[in-house]
Amino acid sequence: MTFGLTVNANPISRFTNLVLMQAWHDSATELVVSSADESGAHIRYRVEGELYEMSPPPPHIRTDVLNELATLAGVADSPFPRSGTIELPFSTVPAKWKLEMASADADCVLTPILELRSQNPSNSRGPDDGFPQ
Numbered sequence: 001m002t003f004g005l006t007v008n009a010n011p012i013s014r015f016t017n018l019v020l021m022q023a024w025h026d027s028a029t030e031l032v033v034s035s036a037d038e039s040g041a042h043i044r045y046r047v048e049g050e051l052y053e054m055s056p057p058p059p060h061i062r063t064d065v066l067n068e069l070a071t072l073a074g075v076a077d078s079p080f081p082r083s084g085t086i087e088l089p090f091s092t093v094p095a096k097w098k099l100e101m102a103s104a105d106a107d108c109v110l111t112p113i114l115e116l117r118s119q120n121p122s123n124s125r126g127p128d129d130g131f132p133q
Helices: 011-025 059-072
Strands: 030-033 043-047 050-054 082-088 095-101 108-112
Touching: 011 030, 011 050, 011 059, 011 082, 011 095, 011 108, 030 059, 059 082, 059 095, 059 108
Parallel strands: none
Antiparallel strands: 030 043, 030 108, 043 050, 082 095, 095 108
16 A cells, blocks of 8 residues: 655654654664553664664554554454555655554564665665655
């Protein structure tokens, strides 16, 4: 499923899209939206073996973020375990993620489909990277 970030998108969609685009831009090899615990949900991504924590969604919207990811992957109405693909238009190179959700209470794991990223090996910020200079 292809989508774009629009001004009129709801806050859950905007948050989810920004998380995906930031992880892609930073060359993440894994993105994990963890199960919520007493401190809330965690969003982590791995770059060159190092794990980075992103600003987590407030605990009360974690389910909405997971539902948005499932919707973007086209598996929102599928039974668990769920597996799908999310594709974002990202500058001149589309970002494509494989989504895996074992259950409603398990972590949501996304991995980039790397053959698309290899079209832009520098992954450096430039005039066509979709980010303001």
